Amino acid sequence: MNSLIKLELTRALRNRKFLFFSVIYPSALFLLIAGNADSSAEVDGTGLTLPTYMMVSMASFGALTAVLMGNSERIAKERESGWVRQLRLTTLPGRGYVLAKTAGAAVVSLPSIVIVFVVAALVKDVRLDAWQWLALTGAIWAGSLVFAALGVALGYLASGDAVRPITMLTYFGLSILGGLWMPTTTFPQWLQDIAEWLPTHAYAAIGRAIEQCRAPQTQDIAILAVFFVLFAGGAAWLYRKDTLKA
Amino acid sequence: MTTTAATTTTPVVGFDQVSKVYGDVRAVDGLSLSLHPGETVALLGPNGAGKSTTLDLLLGLRQPDSGQVRVFGTGPREAIVAGRVGAMLQSGGLMDEVTVAELVRLACALHPKSYPVGEVLSRAGISQIADRKVDKLSGGQAQRVRFALATAGDSDLIVLDEPTTGMDVTARQAFWATMREQADQGRTVLFATHYLEEADAIADRVLVLHRGRLLADGTAAEIKAKAGARRVSFDLEGTVDEAPLRALPFLTSLDVSGHTVRIQSSDADATVHALYGLGVYPRNLEVSGLGLEQAFVAITQAEEAKQS
Numbered sequence: 001m002n003s004l005i006k007l008e009l010t011r012a013l014r015n016r017k018f019l020f021f022s023v024i025y026p027s028a029l030f031l032l033i034a035g036n037a038d039s040s041a042e043v044d045g046t047g048l049t050l051p052t053y054m055m056v057s058m059a060s061f062g063a064l065t066a067v068l069m070g071n072s073e074r075i076a077k078e079r080e081s082g083w084v085r086q087l088r089l090t091t092l093p094g095r096g097y098v099l100a101k102t103a104g105a106a107v108v109s110l111p112s113i114v115i116v117f118v119v120a121a122l123v124k125d126v127r128l129d130a131w132q133w134l135a136l137t138g139a140i141w142a143g144s145l146v147f148a149a150l151g152v153a154l155g156y157l158a159s160g161d162a163v164r165p166i167t168m169l170t171y172f173g174l175s176i177l178g179g180l181w182m183p184t185t186t187f188p189q190w191l192q193d194i195a196e197w198l199p200t201h202a203y204a205a206i207g208r209a210i211e212q213c214r215a216p217q218t219q220d221i222a223i224l225a226v227f228f229v230l231f232a233g234g235a236a237w238l239y240r241k242d243t244l245k246a
Numbered sequence: 247m248t249t250t251a252a253t254t255t256t257p258v259v260g261f262d263q264v265s266k267v268y269g270d271v272r273a274v275d276g277l278s279l280s281l282h283p284g285e286t287v288a289l290l291g292p293n294g295a296g297k298s299t300t301l302d303l304l305l306g307l308r309q310p311d312s313g314q315v316r317v318f319g320t321g322p323r324e325a326i327v328a329g330r331v332g333a334m335l336q337s338g339g340l341m342d343e344v345t346v347a348e349l350v351r352l353a354c355a356l357h358p359k360s361y362p363v364g365e366v367l368s369r370a371g372i373s374q375i376a377d378r379k380v381d382k383l384s385g386g387q388a389q390r391v392r393f394a395l396a397t398a399g400d401s402d403l404i405v406l407d408e409p410t411t412g413m414d415v416t417a418r419q420a421f422w423a424t425m426r427e428q429a430d431q432g433r434t435v436l437f438a439t440h441y442l443e444e445a446d447a448i449a450d451r452v453l454v455l456h457r458g459r460l461l462a463d464g465t466a467a468e469i470k471a472k473a474g475a476r477r478v479s480f481d482l483e484g485t486v487d488e489a490p491l492r493a494l495p496f497l498t499s500l501d502v503s504g505h506t507v508r509i510q511s512s513d514a515d516a517t518v519h520a521l522y523g524l525g526v527y528p529r530n531l532e533v534s535g536l537g538l539e540q541a542f543v544a545i546t547q548a549e550e551a552k553q554s
Contacts, residue, residue: 003355011343081339086395089305089326089333090356244309 001096004087008104012070021069023112026062027119030054033181034124044185048211051124053183055116056136056207061180062112063144064200068151068171070105075155076163079242088243098239102148109144113137128211135210143203146224147174149231156238174200199227256319258283258403258434259304264313266299266458273299275458276313281436283402286429288445289438291455292546297438298336300455301407304436305333318402325403329358332401334392336408336438342381346372349380350394357399369427370394371420385412393421397428404428406437410444422448454545462545469545476514476535478521480528481505494520510544 012018037050046053075098078084087097117133120126128136150170158166175181177191178200184192195201202220209216257280266274274296281287291297302308303315306322317325325331341349350367354360367373372390375383383391389412396404406425410418422444429435439445445452446466454462454469462469486502496513507528511517514533521528 003352007341007344007348007352010348011341015343078339078341081342082335083339083341085307085335086338086340086392088307089331089335089338090353091327091329091358092356 001092001100004092004096004100005103008100009107012104012108018070019108022062022066022108023115026058026065026112027115029061029181030058030116030119031123033058034120037124043183046183046208046212048208049126051120052126052128052211053208055120055124055126056140056211057180057204059113059116059136059140060143060200060204060207061175062116063109063140064147064171064175064180064203066109066112067102067105067144067148068154069167070108071101071148071151072154072158072167073163075101075152076159079156080159084242094243095239098152098235102145102152105148105151106141106144110137110141113140132210132213136207139206139210139216140203143206143224146199146203146228146231149228149235153231153235153238156235156242174198177201178204180204197223199224202227255283257281257316258285258318259436260314260316260319261300261303262314262316264303264310264315266296266303266308267311272458274303274310277458277460278313279453279460279463281403281434283434284429284432285451286435286449287437287451287453288449289436289453289455290440290442290445291438291461292440295455296458297455298407299458301333301335301405301436301438305331305405329399330402331405332357332396332399332403333405334389334396334407334409336411338392338395338407340380340388340391342379344380345377346380346383346391346394347376349391350376350398353395353398357401359401360399361397366394366398369397369424371424386414386417389413390417390421393424401433403434403436406435408438408440410439410441418444456546476511476533478509478511478514478517478531478533480507480521480531482507482526482528490524491521494524 034051034054041050042048043050043053075084084097088094114137117137151167154163154167154170177195178184178198179195180200184195184201187195202223205220206216206224209220259279259281261277261279264274264277265272277296277300289297289300299308303310304317304322306315306326315322318328318330320328322331347363347367351363354363354366364373367376370390370393372387372394375387380388380391389409393406393409396406404425409425410421413421425435425437426448437448450465452462452464452466452469453460482505486505486507488500488502491497491502491507491509492500494509494511494517496511496517497509498512499510501508509517518531518533
């Protein structure tokens, strides 16, 4: 299985378009949003400056991009081309393909997180303790598994021309409504009530809790855990259905 | 064919009353067959005969609705995990954005009894394009890469589904030469084809599949014989009396149009000999062989006539 992971990685790192979108794009978007912001202005009721706040949002967004886009479209495409069938004629265990895809995406998501941090620290003077930087990286990276599972599920759910619009809709929907692009405090109340239950909102909230030097809220962890079980369970179910169909 | 050896060893592939239904279509219908070590077997049939479904069942990509599929005495998946089966699918897509060499390296890494990558590349005739991206290959080149994936290791059974699709005549010949080497090393080779001349030229056993059922099983020569192997045609003067012609030995079909008589015979020598014994003087006598294609059409028609 390691050989497939290695090849998936080689390919991911070779694909400039994918690298641009998952590694450069979140940092660029961070500069666009937080670039002109006053480094001392705080986001309502968080005690965090706008750059600090947006840094977590964009790092989460970058990780989301890498794992969601990396998985769904490729899986759908390779399912259709018959590559998945061809792999089933090798010793690769059944779940090996999905695991390799996820591992490949996770390795791309790490630089996208780190580059947002570096840009934020260098350009916008975001300062945190060493343990915070490490904890943030770990939490955002680990949390991205939730969306990797979602990517796998979408890849087995949709195929052909349908997979891209469905992925895009999910991707932008989760990003914007979950408050990754702008603080949800700018939303009308009814939308804020919905946003609170989205996995992306919980994802970024955990990162911000680390920035605020406090323990993440149980509700956020629970939301992420429930979504992970939902997405992974859905992916496993769809995968089995696809296998029986051959 | 070594039928004596076959009864004492485990069959390479055993189908026992296997059926697979898609909706109303019985894609494979009570199929029983066994392949023996060292055989080169062609699975022959028109599109929709159930060839691909049969291979999918053999490889464990689909599960039979009833019956049992055994490969080397175990389930298909166990045989694959043991590295005993190499397969090339008609619909076998390739990973794109990687090079040919990288893909073959992966196949070698995944095979428990793999060959060195360079050897696999050169045997499949793709050393020249090893650095090319997989998505930049022609149809024939892609088929060779698929062949390389199927032969990355020392498998005992090679399964090929329509392997020469997309190849020109030269590429096709080169491909079969490569594949013969595989068979000469004592491997069992099973390939599905609708290029009938391929079955005739390559296989030492031909399985004719029609509507999911085994229509004929034998050497290419036996299958030709079954359908009337040779065609005899000649002209007769005067009115042609059909009755004595119809009574000729080994005759399988008779067609009289005007003065011209066309006969199909499973033993043309004996038929022609008896023809002269009738005291007639056949002119423009021609005896010609039937290709497997015509033999195949004849068997299929006979089967359809039986059913209707």
